[in-house]
Amino acid sequence: MKPLIDNFPDLLKSALLTLELTIFSILIGLLIGLIFSLMRISKIKILYFFSYYYSFVFRGTPLFVQIFIIYFGLAQLEFIRDSILWAVLKKPYWCAIIAFALNTGAYTSEIFRSGFEKIDKNLVEAANSLGLSNLKTFLTITLPIAIKRSLPAYGNEMILMLKGTSLASTVTLLDLTGTAKYIISTHFNPVEVFIFVGSIYLFFTFLIHTFIKYLERKFRYY
Amino acid sequence: MKQLKQTLITLLTLFFLSASNLYSDNVKIGTEGAYPPWNAKDASGKLVGFEVDLAMELCKIMKHNCTLVEQDWDGMIPALQSGKFDAIMAGMSITDERKQKINFSQGYADEVASFAVLKGSNIKPKTPKSISLSDIDSNDQKTLAALKDAFEGKIVGVQSGTIHQNFLKSGLIGKVNVWTYKTQDEVNLDLASGRIDAGLAAAVAFEDYNAKAGSKLKLVGPTFSGGTFGNGVGVGIRKADSGLLSDFNSAIDTARQKGIIKKLAIKHFGFDASM
Numbered sequence: 001m002k003p004l005i006d007n008f009p010d011l012l013k014s015a016l017l018t019l020e021l022t023i024f025s026i027l028i029g030l031l032i033g034l035i036f037s038l039m040r041i042s043k044i045k046i047l048y049f050f051s052y053y054y055s056f057v058f059r060g061t062p063l064f065v066q067i068f069i070i071y072f073g074l075a076q077l078e079f080i081r082d083s084i085l086w087a088v089l090k091k092p093y094w095c096a097i098i099a100f101a102l103n104t105g106a107y108t109s110e111i112f113r114s115g116f117e118k119i120d121k122n123l124v125e126a127a128n129s130l131g132l133s134n135l136k137t138f139l140t141i142t143l144p145i146a147i148k149r150s151l152p153a154y155g156n157e158m159i160l161m162l163k164g165t166s167l168a169s170t171v172t173l174l175d176l177t178g179t180a181k182y183i184i185s186t187h188f189n190p191v192e193v194f195i196f197v198g199s200i201y202l203f204f205t206f207l208i209h210t211f212i213k214y215l216e217r218k219f220r221y222y
Numbered sequence: 223m224k225q226l227k228q229t230l231i232t233l234l235t236l237f238f239l240s241a242s243n244l245y246s247d248n249v250k251i252g253t254e255g256a257y258p259p260w261n262a263k264d265a266s267g268k269l270v271g272f273e274v275d276l277a278m279e280l281c282k283i284m285k286h287n288c289t290l291v292e293q294d295w296d297g298m299i300p301a302l303q304s305g306k307f308d309a310i311m312a313g314m315s316i317t318d319e320r321k322q323k324i325n326f327s328q329g330y331a332d333e334v335a336s337f338a339v340l341k342g343s344n345i346k347p348k349t350p351k352s353i354s355l356s357d358i359d360s361n362d363q364k365t366l367a368a369l370k371d372a373f374e375g376k377i378v379g380v381q382s383g384t385i386h387q388n389f390l391k392s393g394l395i396g397k398v399n400v401w402t403y404k405t406q407d408e409v410n411l412d413l414a415s416g417r418i419d420a421g422l423a424a425a426v427a428f429e430d431y432n433a434k435a436g437s438k439l440k441l442v443g444p445t446f447s448g449g450t451f452g453n454g455v456g457v458g459i460r461k462a463d464s465g466l467l468s469d470f471n472s473a474i475d476t477a478r479q480k481g482i483i484k485k486l487a488i489k490h491f492g493f494d495a496s497m
Contacts, residue, residue, distance in 0.1 A: 072408065075415035090417055092401075172379070172401040172412075181296050182402065185383025188299045188323045 003187040004196055007179070014179035015200050021165040021175060022204070025100035026158055032101060033108025040113045051109060058106035063164050067099040071171040092171040104161045111153045115146035148219040155212035159205050176200060249286045249466065250307035251277050252293045256405045257381075258430045259490040260313035260455075272490035273311040276330065279482050283473040296383050296404065299323055302458060308466060309459050313424070315385050315452030325461050327470040329454025330483055333495045334445035335386055336425035337378070340413060340438060345420055347372035347443045355394070355449025369443055370396040376419040377401055379409040386422040389450045414438045426491050454497050 004011070039051035058066065074080050074089055088094045119142055127137040169178030180197040184190050253261045253273055261271040269290050281288035291307040302310055302324060316326045334352065339345050349365045358366070373395055380386040382402040390400045403409045406423055410431040413421045420442070421428065428439050457470045477483050483496035 072411055075411070075417065081415060092417075170404060172403060174402070178402070182382060184300065185296045186319065186388070188303070188320075190297075190300045 001192070003183050003189060004192065007183050010174070010179050010182075011176070011197075011200075014174050014176045017168075017173065018162075018165050018175045018177075018201075019204065021096060021100065021168055021173075022158075022162045024097050025104055025165070026161055028097065028101035029104035029108050029161070032105030033112055036105065036109035037112035037116060040109060041116050055106045055109055058103050059110070063099065063103050064167055064170065066103055067096060067167050067171060070099045071095040092168075092173050096165075096168045096171055096173055099167075100161060100164060103164065104157060107157050107160075108154065111150045111157060112146060114153075115148075115150035116142065118149060119145055144219060144222045148216075148222045151212060151216050151219065155208065158208045158212070162204055162208065163201065247287055249281065249284075249288045249309060250291050251288055251309045251311050252291045252298060252301060252307035253277075253310070254295045254298070254312045254405075255292045256295070256407060257313050257424075257427060259426055260424070261311070272331070272486055272495075273313065275486050275490070276477070276483065277311050279477055279486070280470065280473040283476050284469045286469070294404070295381060299458070302460060308463065309457050309470065311457055313455055314458055316454055316456045317385060317388075317450070317452040319388075320458070323461075324458045325464075325467050326456035326458055327467060328474055329456045329497045330474050330477075331487055331495045332447070332454035332497045333491065334425050334447050335389075335422060335451055336428065336441045336445045337373075337420050337422050337443045338413065338428040338439045338441050339420045340416060341440050343419070343440070343442075345372050345376065345442055349444045351444060352447070353444040354447050355389075355451060356447075358449075365444055366394055372443070373398045373420065375399065377417075379403060379412055379418040379421045381406050381409060381423065384423075385451050389446070390422065392450055394450075410435070410439075426495075 036051040036054060039047040040055075042048060070089070071092060080086060080089065088098075123141055123145070124137055127141050128134075132140070165175060166177035168175040169181060172178075174182065176197050180193045183193050187193075253269065255261055255263045255269050255271075257271075259271055261269065261273045264270045269292070274290060277288060277290065293301045293306065293312075295312065298310055298312055298314065299320065301307065310324075314320070316329060320326070337345075347368045349368050350361070353362055353365050355362070374397065377399045378390060379401045380390060380403070382404060387400065387402060390398055401412070401418055403412070406427050409418075409421045409423060410428070412418045414435065421439075425441060425445055428441060432439055457474075459467045459470065474483070478496065484494050487493070487495040
């Protein structure tokens with residue numbers, strides 16, 4: 001127990017970092033996911049294909065590979081290091097957020113796409129016949145129903161993203177997993193440290209779970 | 223129910239027995255394979271390096287069959303304790319913290335640690351050539367103070383769980399911004415790309431990178447030894463395996479007398495790092 005108590009301030013800080021990475025990635029990923037899911041159901045071919053291949057690539061490769069390419073790979077290219085992008089890509093924090101957001105954005109776009117696609121066309125026609133504009137129909141009918149239908153799968157994706165942030169430790173960030181590895185490498189006690197850190201992840205998962213349940217209740221009328 | 227209980231107990235006993243099995247004739251030696259020139263992998267994925275050659279020589283002397291097992295650095299000591307292998311030869315310095323968990327053979331080689339920066343960097347501490355942290359005198363204090371000025375607020379990259387990380391964490395040179403990496407290769411990459419201001423590792427690790435990547439780095443400040451940097455590199459062995467420990471100790475004696483360690487050190491390091 002002593003190593004855990006000695007390193008408690010570090011563990012607390014790293015738990016906050018994990019939470020921060022998760023929340024930022026999910027928020028940016030949500031925006032990306034919404035935009036790309038709309039592109040997927042759009043009738044404009046180029047938008048459709050762009051969205052399709054984005055999702056294909058980011059769902060088809062491991063997150064670990066993505067974060068490595070963004071962090072170590074891009075840094076090898078001289079024109080990237082000379083460009084203004086380097087100010088952002090220089091920082092492991094932003095590299096991690098970019099990788100996580102792009103990854104979860106791809107999954108989110110698929111989740112919302114299926115939510116949009118399953119909507120009964122009769123509902124939209126009914127709304128139109130009542131004189132609602134296309135935008136109003138989208139905002140008050142299509143979007144809420146799509147969100148409601150996507151919630152269970154989206155909750156799953158949020159939990160996966162939370163656990164995915166453990167890869168931040170591979171790019172020098174001291175998130176929960178990184179700090180756990182540091183404590184283990186100095187005190188050589190993997191079991192107790194991983195059990196402790198695992199329960200913090202479990203607690204965060206519980207928070208996400210509760211949040212999704214709350215949303216499901218809120219959207220129950222749709 | 224009773225039968226189930228018995229089966230479970232038998233299985234658990236077997237599990238613990240197999241986990242704590244004392245080395246049989248086949249000694250498994252764990253190494254990282256990512257810390258050249260100590261231990262590394264060649265283009266075909268074969269383990270090479272000073273410790274790989276030395277391990278085979280020591281096994282010949284001990285008349286044991288040996289196999290090398292690859293293991294990531296951060297799990298090295300837990301893997302030894304759980305019986306994944308029986309000995310560590312991974313450039314692991316003999317330190318007091320590690321000695322609380324495992325035994326070490328006598329040291330077989332030693333070399334110094336050093337800071338490295340990208341060529342053209344403005345980090346240029348004015349210090350003597352070397353410093354030993356075993357007992358710090360007033361001259362050493364001056365050196366440490368010079369380093370403190372040079373590295374204040376700078377980002378220094380180290381491999382996670384190393385003596386180099388422990389030194390930076392010890393506060394002897396004040397508050398530096400420490401970034402940790404899984405392997406030394408990654409430290410070198412970020413040093414070369416300019417993400418970090420300096421790296422701290424075995425001097426030979428930076429020289430090895432320079433030889434391969436075209437002299438991008440330059441060593442600065444003193445070379446470090448003693449204190450948190452430990453007392454040479456030895457073979458790590460489980461506390462229970464005293465037989466294997468004495469085997470390794472006498473094999474190292476023999477190899478040293480025959481000049482084998484010296485020969486291998488010169489081959490891999492370019493100088494005599496044997497001890």
